[in-house]
Amino acid sequence: MLDLARLRADTPGTHDVVHFNNAGASLMPRIVIDTVVEHVREEARLGGYEAAGAAAGRLESVYVSVARLLNAQPDEIAVIENATRAWDMAFYSLPLSAGDLVLTSATEYAGNYIPYLQLQKQRGIRIEVIPNDGQGQVSVEALQRRLTDPRVKLVSLPIIATNGGPVQPVEAIGAAAREAGVGFLLDACQGAGHVPLDVKKIGCHMLAATSRKYLRGPRGMGFLYIERALCAQLEPTFLDLHAATLQTPDRFEIRGDARRFENWECNVAAKLGMGAAIDYALELGIVPIWTRIQALAGDLRERLAQIDGVTLQDRGAVKSGIVTFTLDRCDSADVQQWLASQARRINVSRSTFQSTMLDMQMRGLRDVVRASVHAYNSDEDIDALVQAVQAMSRGIAHAR
Ligand SMILES: Cc1ncc(COP(=O)(O)O)c(C=O)c1O
Incomplete structure (x- = not known):
């Protein structure tokens, strides 16, 4: 079992951002x-x-x-x-x-x-x-x-x-x-x-x-x-x-x-x-890291799935820590920008049609929001992301 307090103390970036762009570049210890x-x-x-x-x-x-x-x-x-x-x-x-x-x-x-x-x-x-x-x-x-x-x-x-x-x-x-x-x-x-x-x-x-x-x-x-x-x-x-x-x-x-x-x-x-x-x-051990990533990613998927307008886009018998989703009537780039704004400082990324064209074409996707979870992410990080996506989804519903 990993010691989350130690993982976060080892990772100075966790003081500044909520980082879900580990599939892009993670926060260095x-x-x-x-x-x-x-x-x-x-x-x-x-x-x-x-x-x-x-x-x-x-x-x-x-x-x-x-x-x-x-x-x-x-x-x-x-x-x-x-x-x-x-x-x-x-x-x-x-x-x-x-x-x-x-x-x-x-x-x-x-x-x-x-x-x-x-x-x-x-x-x-x-x-x-x-x-x-x-x-x-x-x-x-x-x-x-x-x-x-x-x-x-x-x-x-x-x-x-x-x-x-x-x-x-x-x-x-x-x-x-x-x-x-x-x-x-x-x-x-x-x-x-x-x-x-x-x-x-x-x-x-x-x-x-x-x-x-x-x-x-x-x-x-x-x-x-x-x-x-x-x-x-x-x-x-x-x-x-x-x-x-x-x-x-x-x-x-x-x-x-x-x-x-x-x-x-x-x-x-x-x-x-x-x-x-x-x-x-x-x-730390790759197996404990992977076990924690799976638990966090599973929790994030479950909670995102409950938000109006969110569609989870991950497939596979064994899913990775890369959680992908789309939000109805909303560009993935806008979701990324909204989350990254000064008030929230939540880093996610956007995976585009060009980078995995065959798969995206097969699934009829133009792009997806990519929230990639790592072992040092906390439940509070997940809460922050879920609440921000919820707020964005409500804002869209309100504007309709
Ligand atoms: C599946 C996969 N392969 C290869 C690469 C390329 O890695 P690098 O940018 O280190 O060359 C990436 C980068 O995103 C990737 O996601």
Whole structure:
């Protein structure tokens, strides 16, 4: 059981805002803020390279922390500036060619779907969306049927979509992909720090995630996991003098570990900050975090559902902490603005048609209000949000 008073005392931002934008960027705990700020101070005092040298041991520990989070090995981890680039580095290195099929979910993020379309244009790959089951998540049976097609070369989807919805049954998906001998690239951007992620249990070959969302790390940081056996077979599309070494003027050698997907220059303070965020989450325990998120999100859904004009938009057998809804006769952008006003200071976000087009199209949605709950949110936070949405709904009814 988590100690809410400690969680909130650890999170200075809770004094200033009611934050339900954890799927955008969460509030950092003090240990993360201190780690980042202290390193920037060291850079100012000693010089950037010298400060990184002095922090060499702690920088190595970041790989150990990411590996612990995922039940992987440190040499299977690359630290990359965000989830999109981490995902890109894996995806574009895959030897996909004309006629190869990529299976994805309707909940795929546009940032990943656009690269599919690009390789469709450049290399002639094909994209197919696995149908949903009756509850709105990927149908594992439909996936298994499609995996009998020898043209399928990759299964690639997000564990949790940017616009909420189900926590996908990734262990069953991974088992099906493994059985068929097909690669599985998991976008865990919304999952890291939110739900338990064990790459051995999931069976994914590659996984990308970001620091600033449910992990509560700094912005501009993320990571990639590549299974050791696969890593040596994949040649990154981009190489630099960190990913590879020049042996002679006409020969280079690519390093053997997952850091072949990194580039040399990076935000060292943010890298240390991400390590601190992961250690903080691991110390609290991902299972207790996830248990609390589910309880809070469940409560929020129940209470929002009772408000006139509110329609909850989440589907799935297992729902995440990303609570989405629409309010009749009201733009999601207006709801966001109303909640953020000076008097309320409630942060939610808006998930748009463009960012998960297939899913939004299927459900006839233009956009949704996204209230993403984290473990440090309190019952008072939920009360504040519910009351503000209630007030807005009454205001609309009154104006009618
Ligand atoms: C499901 C999903 N995948 C990938 C990303 C991209 O993450 P980043 O902005 O760190 O590149 C996001 C960001 O919102 C996301 O929600």
